[in-house]
Amino acid sequence: MEQYKIVIDLLGSDKGPDAVLLGAALALKEFSNLCVTLVGPEELINAKKDEIGLDMSRVKIINATETITNYENPYTGIMNKPQASLVQAMKEAGKEEENYAGMISAGSSGAILMGSFRYLSDEKKTRPCMAALLPNGKNGFTCVVDVGATIDCTSSQLHSFAHLGTDLMKKMYKIDNPKVGLLSNGAEPTKGNHLVKETHPILAEDKELNFVGNIEGNNALSGDCDVLVCDGFAGNQVLKNTEGMAKRLITDIVILSKKSNRPEFMEVAQYLMKQYDISALGGGMILGTRKLIIKARGNSDERAIVSISRMLINYASGAAVFSK
Amino acid sequence: MEQYKIVIDLLGSDKGPDAVLLGAALALKEFSNLCVTLVGPEELINAKKDEIGLDMSRVKIINATETITNYENPYTGIMNKPQASLVQAMKEAGKEEENYAGMISAGSSGAILMGSFRYLSDEKKTRPCMAALLPNGKNGFTCVVDVGATIDCTSSQLHSFAHLGTDLMKKMYKIDNPKVGLLSNGAEPTKGNHLVKETHPILAEDKELNFVGNIEGNNALSGDCDVLVCDGFAGNQVLKNTEGMAKRLITDIVILSKKSNRPEFMEVAQYLMKQYDISALGGGMILGTRKLIIKARGNSDERAIVSISRMLINYASGAAVFSK
Numbered sequence: 001m002e003q004y005k006i007v008i009d010l011l012g013s014d015k016g017p018d019a020v021l022l023g024a025a026l027a028l029k030e031f032s033n034l035c036v037t038l039v040g041p042e043e044l045i046n047a048k049k050d051e052i053g054l055d056m057s058r059v060k061i062i063n064a065t066e067t068i069t070n071y072e073n074p075y076t077g078i079m080n081k082p083q084a085s086l087v088q089a090m091k092e093a094g095k096e097e098e099n100y101a102g103m104i105s106a107g108s109s110g111a112i113l114m115g116s117f118r119y120l121s122d123e124k125k126t127r128p129c130m131a132a133l134l135p136n137g138k139n140g141f142t143c144v145v146d147v148g149a150t151i152d153c154t155s156s157q158l159h160s161f162a163h164l165g166t167d168l169m170k171k172m173y174k175i176d177n178p179k180v181g182l183l184s185n186g187a188e189p190t191k192g193n194h195l196v197k198e199t200h201p202i203l204a205e206d207k208e209l210n211f212v213g214n215i216e217g218n219n220a221l222s223g224d225c226d227v228l229v230c231d232g233f234a235g236n237q238v239l240k241n242t243e244g245m246a247k248r249l250i251t252d253i254v255i256l257s258k259k260s261n262r263p264e265f266m267e268v269a270q271y272l273m274k275q276y277d278i279s280a281l282g283g284g285m286i287l288g289t290r291k292l293i294i295k296a297r298g299n300s301d302e303r304a305i306v307s308i309s310r311m312l313i314n315y316a317s318g319a320a321v322f323s324k
Numbered sequence: 325m326e327q328y329k330i331v332i333d334l335l336g337s338d339k340g341p342d343a344v345l346l347g348a349a350l351a352l353k354e355f356s357n358l359c360v361t362l363v364g365p366e367e368l369i370n371a372k373k374d375e376i377g378l379d380m381s382r383v384k385i386i387n388a389t390e391t392i393t394n395y396e397n398p399y400t401g402i403m404n405k406p407q408a409s410l411v412q413a414m415k416e417a418g419k420e421e422e423n424y425a426g427m428i429s430a431g432s433s434g435a436i437l438m439g440s441f442r443y444l445s446d447e448k449k450t451r452p453c454m455a456a457l458l459p460n461g462k463n464g465f466t467c468v469v470d471v472g473a474t475i476d477c478t479s480s481q482l483h484s485f486a487h488l489g490t491d492l493m494k495k496m497y498k499i500d501n502p503k504v505g506l507l508s509n510g511a512e513p514t515k516g517n518h519l520v521k522e523t524h525p526i527l528a529e530d531k532e533l534n535f536v537g538n539i540e541g542n543n544a545l546s547g548d549c550d551v552l553v554c555d556g557f558a559g560n561q562v563l564k565n566t567e568g569m570a571k572r573l574i575t576d577i578v579i580l581s582k583k584s585n586r587p588e589f590m591e592v593a594q595y596l597m598k599q600y601d602i603s604a605l606g607g608g609m610i611l612g613t614r615k616l617i618i619k620a621r622g623n624s625d626e627r628a629i630v631s632i633s634r635m636l637i638n639y640a641s642g643a644a645v646f647s648k
Contacts, residue, residue: 137572
């Protein structure tokens with residue numbers, strides 16, 4: 001069986017390095033073909049390894065204790081902290097001879113983007129973007145790109161996002177000809193803000209894309225498209241609105257269950273929680289780099305690390321569609 | 325008891341004039357202090373009045389058979405069709421001596437906006453905007469403004485929207501000092517696209533506004549603000565995403581109920597349908613005009629007309645907060 005190697009940055013999570021380390025240990029148990037390079041405090045790893053059952057035969061450690069926080073400038077963080085776990089992790093992930101499947105970090109988004117451009121950019125120096133895979137109404141996933149890496153975009157950036165999203169969906173889900181939609185305020189090609197109106201014909205004329213036209217907000221995640229192209233501001237709204245509304249309806253059901261003394265309604269709430277557990281899907285995926293980087297959310301727990309490890313293995317192996 | 329007069333444009337609804345006419349008849353039954361001016365085909369009204377129990381003692385009729393469709397240019401429609409029901413309705417609503425509480429139309433949004441600027445603009449010639457009142461997580465409503473009237477905005481337009489939304493919430497819900505939020509991709513004042521970054525200090529420095537800062541997409545409808553300011557592109561996303569996600573989770577529950585043969589779960593679906601029945605709340609409210617205009621959605625049924633009539637009465641009377 002082919003082995004897959006990934007790099008995990010232990011620092012940067014709101015829950016501390018312990019949760020990420022535990023996630024790595026669980027991922028190694030779940031995937032027998034996985035090897036991990038842990039970048040973080042060696043002392044901690046050694047202190048915890050027995051307790052959490054870390055299979056050291058498939059672990060490489062790179063010691064790092066410095067972190068780049070959300071409160072510092074990403075550029076200066078990346079440039080001035082060569083010893084930071086994130087920087088060391090990216091340098092490691094970029095080593096061609098190691099042939100990593102990708103890397104995971106729960107660190108600052110800005111620093112991850114800046115670092116990915118500095119250490120992992122492809123030969124074309126593509127500007128990296130951040131995609132999110134959200135569960136859609138057709139039991140699959142829609143790749144929303146960009147979800148916040150580039151807030152103000154140009155049409156040529158949106159064009160690039162369309163290709164990056166298409167490549168991801170082909171590789172990760174084996175979709176032959178992913179449908180690309182452009183987020184707009186109306187389905188007609190004449191609808192949109194300046195950026196969308198300018199981008200529409202560019203996507204329509206590109207024969208390498210399977211462009212299906214404008215997609216309205218109520219259909220953003222209907223499954224009518226596999227790749228939803230939008231600027232980082234709008235994509236961030238799609239991502240967070242989706243999460244906010246799912247949480248809200250689930251909360252409504254919990255309250256209804258309690259108020260009306262109908263404990264069976266909690267089964268509905270639990271079912272939906274599982275369907276819309278966006279945190280378990282990991283956070284943003286950095287596309288446009290030599291290696292796939294998945295940014296775990298700041299509040300990621302060990303389950304998120306396992307789930308993201310699975311995504312990286314699937315991506316690298318071109319495995320069959322992985323299920324929710 | 326004080327009487328309230330409203331103008332209802334019978335034409336423009338996808339469901340035809342019959343549904344709107346029936347809605348008017350039901351509204352007259354529900355609100356004994358309501359008088360309506362119906363602008364539409366007189367022949368139809370006379371043919372239907374007995375069947376639907378239209379109280380003719382509180383009805384004035386303005387005959388109109390021409391309509392401005394969604395497929396024509398709003399500007400040329402308004403300018404070249406003086407006999408269109410929408411144009412006649414707006415001219416009527418603008419008559420100061422009639423003292424109307426407002427008007428309802430399910431016609432083309434573009435034509436309503438264009439017409440409102442032409443026939444109902446205030447003395448300052450404010451550019452009208454379109455607001456939506458969406459149910460929030462604190463059992464109230466959040467006024468999202470703009471939701472699609474102006475797709476590409478300037479910061480001074482967003483500033484104007486903040487005031488128009490504040491005025492609406494004061495008058496319609498008797499909120500003393502409505503909290504104003506600015507939709508962004510992060511809570512920090514430094515987060516946002518160019519427009520949001522430029523608008524933030526303008527709202528922050530305006531002492532007449534109760535500005536609470538940036539609001540992220542997952543909190544858009546949490547109730548943390550009473551007025552959510554955004555450009556028409558982003559607001560349209562909030563409106564449609566909210567609706568799309570509510571529909572989707574409700575559909576999930578219906579499917580779960582059937583698949584698992586648990587009919588009691590349908591009670592949960594029905595409860596949520598009632599909570600998130602955005603269509604019953606009417607469509608967009610045109611603000612910045614001499615008279616409040618509520619654009620009923622194209623697919624509005626008779627219930628929507630009753631619900632919007634109630635909103636206009638509440639607005640005009642400065643009545644207590646009306647319930648969901």
